[in-house]
Amino acid sequence: MVIDGKPVSIREQGVIEKPFGRLLHFEADLTGRRPPILVVAPLSGMRAEILYDMILGMLPRHDVYCLAWKDAADVSARDGPFGLEDNITYVVEMIRYLGGATHVIGLCQSALPALAAAAILAEDPVRPATLTLLGGKLDTRISPTRIDLLTRGLPLAWFKNYVIATVPASRRGHGRRVYTGSTELMMLSTYLFRHCASGGELLAKFLHDDGSDALGHPFFRLFFSIDDVPAEFFLDTVARVFHQAALAEGRLAWRGTKIAPERITKTALLTIEGGMDDISGPGQTQIAHDLCAGIPSERRGHLLCTHAGHVGLFFGCRWRKEVLPHISRFIRENGN
Template sequence: MIDGKVVSLRERSVVEKSFGELLHFESDLAGHRPPILLVAPLSGMRAEILYDMILGLLPRHDVHCLAWKDAADVPLSDGAFGLEDNITYVVEMIRYLGAGAHVIGLCQSALPALAAAAILAEDPGRPATLTLLGGKLDTRINPTRLDRLTRSLPPAWFETCSISTVPASRRGHNRRVYPGSTELMMLSTYLFRHCASGGELLAKFFHDDGSDAAGHPFAKLFFSIDDVPAEFFLDTVAQLFHRAALAEGQLAWQGTIVDPERVTETALLTIEGEADDISGPGQTHVAHDLCVGIPAERRGHFLCPHTGHLGLFFGSRWRQQVLPHISRFIWDNAH
């Protein structure tokens, strides 16, 4: 239901890649709607968790979502997939949508989204705006429990203890992955901690505030998981948590250092949750310190009060507080 009318939506895959695909949410809505590239996080949690976010964006925006495939179903012959490949996919999807697209990155995908904007900074097809929500750009800032734990363990530990091989029963047999079973255990621990402390997840599980709680219940979305390519997982541990490569000016893409200072024409909006215990407040806002070339009038920041990580893109706070900021920023900076 949009503006009191039933609108038919069609989810169509418009670009197919080995490790991901670009989904277009087509509709019969009339009038111009700015094109959005929503980059799903490659975190083990499936892109379906973004259902509420996509539904909120659709009335005023033409939504595309870069969604990732389960690495356990990607044949070993398709090669490896690391952080650099992750960034490449985002660059390719921005180029596919063309000049004037509006990119949204959240949680893990904030870093490749910012890197892609920097890579395309002087390209005619650069994005018009870049919105980053609850993104992990520099985990040294206001570190969370996860940040401290990850940095306390050497990268070699993750290679030994967090990686497994896909069994012969799956298409990706013999591929090395960070398994969904481990992510499921991490999510269960996270949920237990929220239940014990009365955190945000407790309310979402017992009072689902999504726009379609019956058809797309939060609990099912939260526990929908995939295997993640081992190369990407280990790259992220090393480059983000241990080296702070982007923030330190050491992140390379195709042999060239990714330099956010080159971004001058793309408007930047950062949004953080005051109670975010996944990406601590400040870890996303640091994008403004990195993108010093963007004029002040084309920047924005919003710290959403009393909001945790999931509330930034799912539920009533997303729809009532976060969404209006994003939509207004995109329309104000649309070409």
């Protein structure tokens, strides 16, 4: 990529390999101090490649790592189940590996495990310096979107019967139960059709790719890059996030211990929402400030991007011109 008018080589290096995920480091030939950032990719069926525009935007001023997830259909059934608590465990482990000066970013699905990990590490010497949550689903009862109402209106048994399948013998993970990529593709296609019919944000991005590297990472290909998701994780999310609002109600547990965001006192918190977000309604992320009552007011921040939709919070011109400068400033002001 070009930084300050000069070409800079970027190398995507695998740092940690685990059965269901990997920690990637985006090494850049740059001098000077750059605060470390851990981007936690959402485990939603959409591959972490959709975050490349986000990562490219941060690289000039930040040392960027990304926790990316593997296609569950390629994870051997011998590696066992992977649920929401395991998802949180991976985030905790990556923060501990990177150290206490790390700035953690969670978005969409990953906002909840990122917040949970910060709560688990609240009194640990190795805890996040800052936590930034973008378009996260922390309490889907607030400004419920179509997907919130649909998911909350269907019993868990419906999802078990109609969207969970067994990986076939042709894949390494044969025998594993998964939320299939084909189902996610159908959901994304329906979502895109609605945006096309209403003139929404996605239509604009498909007509004019506003990513910083449209040739190398075209939005169309990134948007439809999908993976299978572990069935245990998918069903845990339906039950605990959508049906029970477990985090907001104080009933979300990790290894038998209640996750208590109010214990966070030394990690600064920034929440960012899109005024036109039809995936995570406005207020669903900002509720983190009520949950994290122990954080001093001077170490908090909130940004509402009035004209941004869900994807615009991390991809395209609104990300680079509105969201990224706000995050960079918050990290600079609240770094350890």
